[in-house]
Amino acid sequence: MDRQPILETERLVLRPLTETDREALHAIASDPAVWEQHPIHDRWRREVFDAFFDTCLASGGALAVLDRRDERMLGMTRFDRFDPDEGGVVEIGWTFLAPRCWGKGYNPEMKRAMLAHAFASVALVEFRVGDTNYRSRNALEAIGAQRTTRYELEKYQGKRVIHLVYEIDREAFTGGPLG
Incomplete structure (x- = not known):
């Protein structure tokens, strides 16, 4: 599966993340509101953002999200863990968008394109989301996407962080709200 495709929608272009995207994305990520429900709630801080950006860049699956009309940076997302066995599974996540995009259908538009791309190669897509990140859970x-009974535990700044696992399969996507 190509985890860094170029995907175009009516309003968006998703393209591979590059080092030159760092400053434009930091300008968006530096707004604490972007991270207020996220388990890593201080990603607005430069050093925390830079570590996150470096990890995304090294992942081989990160995508910059741009406005199709003027190529202005809107955020980023990522195809992450990929397992080709048993029909294949890939994780979609690590997404953040500028607050000006919230509630305007950008996230579903982006996810529709990403899911369509993924389901050409895999049978299942997973998402991991912090248990207190209600904005992302609702999205x-x-x-x-359906919440599974699986979850993952991590630690951040000495505190326990719970990530819930959601999933959607090819059939649910085709028959669902984005299909």
């Missing part, structure tokens, strides 16, 4: 449920 996932709105696109037809």
Whole structure:
């Protein structure tokens, strides 16, 4: 599966993340509101953002999200963990968008393109989201992703962080709100 495709929608272009995107993305990420419900709530801080950006860049699956009309940076997303076995599974996540994009259908438009691309190669897409990140949880449920009984535990700044696992399969995507 190509984890760094160029995807175009009516309003968006998703293209591979490059080092030259760092400053434009930091300008968006430096707004604490972007991270207020996220388990890594201080990603607006430069050093925390830079570590996140470096990880995304090294992942081989990160995508910059741009406005199709003027190529202005809107945010980023990522195809992450990929396992080709048993029909294939890939994780979509690590997404953040500028607050000016919230509630205007950009996330579902982006996820529709990403899911269509993924389901050409895999049978299942997973998402991991912080248990207190209700904005992201609601967004996932709105696109037809279902919460599983699986979760992952991590630590950040000495505190336990719970990530819930959501998923959507090819059939649910085709028959769901984005299909």
